[in-house]
Amino acid sequence: MTTPLRIGIAGLGTVGVGVVKIIRQKANLLAARTGRPIQIIAVSARSKDKDRGVSLDGYAWEDDPVALAKRDDIDVFVELMGGSDGPAKAATEAAIATGKDVVTANKALLAHHGQALAEAAEKAGKIIRFEAAVAGGIPVIKSLTEGLAGNEITRVMGVMNGTCNYILTRMQSAGLSYDEVFEEANQLGYLEADPNLDVGGIDAGHKLALLSSIAYGTQVDFDGVELQGIGAITIEDIHSAADMGYRIKLLGVAQMTGRGLEQRMTPCLVPDTSPLGQLEGGTNMVVLEGDAVEQIVLRGPGAGEGPTASAVMGDVLDIARGIRPYTFGQPAAGLAKSKPATSKAPAPYYLRFGLQDKPGALAKVATALGEAGISIDRMRQYGHADTSAPVLIVTHKTSQNDLSSALEAMKTLNVLTDEPVALRIEDL
Numbered sequence: 256m257t258t259p260l261r262i263g264i265a266g267l268g269t270v271g272v273g274v275v276k277i278i279r280q281k282a283n284l285l286a287a288r289t290g291r292p293i294q295i296i297a298v299s300a301r302s303k304d305k306d307r308g309v310s311l312d313g314y315a316w317e318d319d320p321v322a323l324a325k326r327d328d329i330d331v332f333v334e335l336m337g338g339s340d341g342p343a344k345a346a347t348e349a350a351i352a353t354g355k356d357v358v359t360a361n362k363a364l365l366a367h368h369g370q371a372l373a374e375a376a377e378k379a380g381k382i383i384r385f386e387a388a389v390a391g392g393i394p395v396i397k398s399l400t401e402g403l404a405g406n407e408i409t410r411v412m413g414v415m416n417g418t419c420n421y422i423l424t425r426m427q428s429a430g431l432s433y434d435e436v437f438e439e440a441n442q443l444g445y446l447e448a449d450p451n452l453d454v455g456g457i458d459a460g461h462k463l464a465l466l467s468s469i470a471y472g473t474q475v476d477f478d479g480v481e482l483q484g485i486g487a488i489t490i491e492d493i494h495s496a497a498d499m500g501y502r503i504k505l506l507g508v509a510q511m512t513g514r515g516l517e518q519r520m521t522p523c524l525v526p527d528t529s530p531l532g533q534l535e536g537g538t539n540m541v542v543l544e545g546d547a548v549e550q551i552v553l554r555g556p557g558a559g560e561g562p563t564a565s566a567v568m569g570d571v572l573d574i575a576r577g578i579r580p581y582t583f584g585q586p587a588a589g590l591a592k593s594k595p596a597t598s599k600a601p602a603p604y605y606l607r608f609g610l611q612d613k614p615g616a617l618a619k620v621a622t623a624l625g626e627a628g629i630s631i632d633r634m635r636q637y638g639h640a641d642t643s644a645p646v647l648i649v650t651h652k653t654s655q656n657d658l659s660s661a662l663e664a665m666k667t668l669n670v671l672t673d674e675p676v677a678l679r680i681e682d683l
């Protein structure tokens with residue numbers, strides 16, 4: 256056996272404990288696969304006395320993750336604390352400055368500081384790996400940086416927040432309101448400490464920004480991601496979309512266009528028969544499209560102890576084997592500054608609104624759409640007990656600008672009984 260790979264782990268929560276368990280339980284397998292033992296030298300967390308359900312015997316303890324990162328008896332610093340700043344950033348910087356490779360599951364850290372950290376690591380001849388940061392157990396970073404490296408990536412798309420997918424699919428299957436399922440998700444422990452990271456689309460937006468950087472050779476640009484959460488989705492939208500043959504997903508889409516880099520993490524409709532439409536519960540799915548490969552679909556668990564630790568270990572084992580890709584697939588200094596798209600690609604839209612049930616009301620709405628250059632593909636008006644008729648319209652492809660003008664015009668007609676809901680239908 257050759258020299259062991261010595262690691263220090265900061266963060267012994269869900270993911271950190273998963274990593275310790277794999278290293279303890281599969282020592283022989285890991286050594287056989289890499290040709291060298293993987294040794295935990297030291298660990299750090301906030302509370303030394305907490306029972307974590309796994310033995311930490313034989314590992315040095317550091318109260319301060321920065322001190323752990325600086326130890327001269329480790330080769331790899333594994334950051335599993337979380338947070339875009341604070342100890343995660345300080346310890347990662349310290350690890351790079353003192354000559355360690357870094358493995359992290361922290362999408363927030365990299366979405367905000369990925370460029371600076373990658374440049375620092377490359378200057379020091381070190382690498383940062385982050386498979387676990389995007390879509391948990393799905394090896395999507397490896398697929399993009401390695402397996403698909405010969406492609407021009409034409410589109411990256413996916414459901415990358417399991418909590419949102421759980422909420423949306425549970426609303427549909429149980430017929431429950433958003434608030435009821437949100438509470439259920441809370442009881443089940445699915446939500447991040449700040450739930451807005453999940454339901455506000457921020458966590459998934461972080462992940463999309465990281466994938467975009469690799470796919471398009473651009474610096475990570477989280478601020479350039481159009482973000483919209485799922486908090487405004489009602490059970491009526493879920494049912495109406497289903498009636499028209501769609502499912503609502505918090506969908507991430509990144510594509511390089513002639514108008515710049517388009518990055519969106521917003522609720523969208525997808526055909527109910529498509530792989531994305533059929534994705535249930537907390538599972539993640541990432542669709543990668545390249546000029547040579549055409550399309551691949553990756554599906555799997557996006558969170559949890561085992562799946563996330565599995566991804567962390569993939570990175571650790573690569574380092575043990577001497578596999579050292581650039582953090583974002585090419586030298587960080589050569590990544591172009593991203594130019595956010597000036598407008599979105601045209602798409603069909605789903606519109607839902609209440610309409611006064613009186614002669615000419617629907618004609619006025621159709622005229623407003625027509626005058627904005629929007630053609631109606633399908634329309635449905637539902638039976639109703641009161642004076643407000645629920646109406647659904649699916650448009651042909653239109654631009655966001657034309658749609659916004661039509662919605663503004665519709666509001667001035669004095670025939671709507673509520674605020675219209677407009678959701679993009681994604682072309683799959």
Ligand code: NAP
Pocket residue numbers: 265266267268269270271299300301302303305318319320335336337338342360361362387388391557558559560563
């Ligand atoms: P967690 O269960 O909350 O664990 C966080 C760990 O970090 C705890 O052990 C905590 O110590 C330790 N910690 C926090 N602040 C610290 C500090 N100042 N100094 C030392 N230790 C500190 O979090 P997690 O779910 O394992 O997530 C870890 C990372 O993985 C995050 O970046 C997260 O976004 C990412 N991730 C998680 C999942 C998942 O399914 N959980 C999936 C993908 C990615 P104590 O235990 O003593 O409090």
Ligand code: HSE
Pocket residue numbers: 391415416417418419445446447453458557558
């Ligand atoms: N909160 C995330 C999710 C898991 O629900 O998918 C961590 O990435």
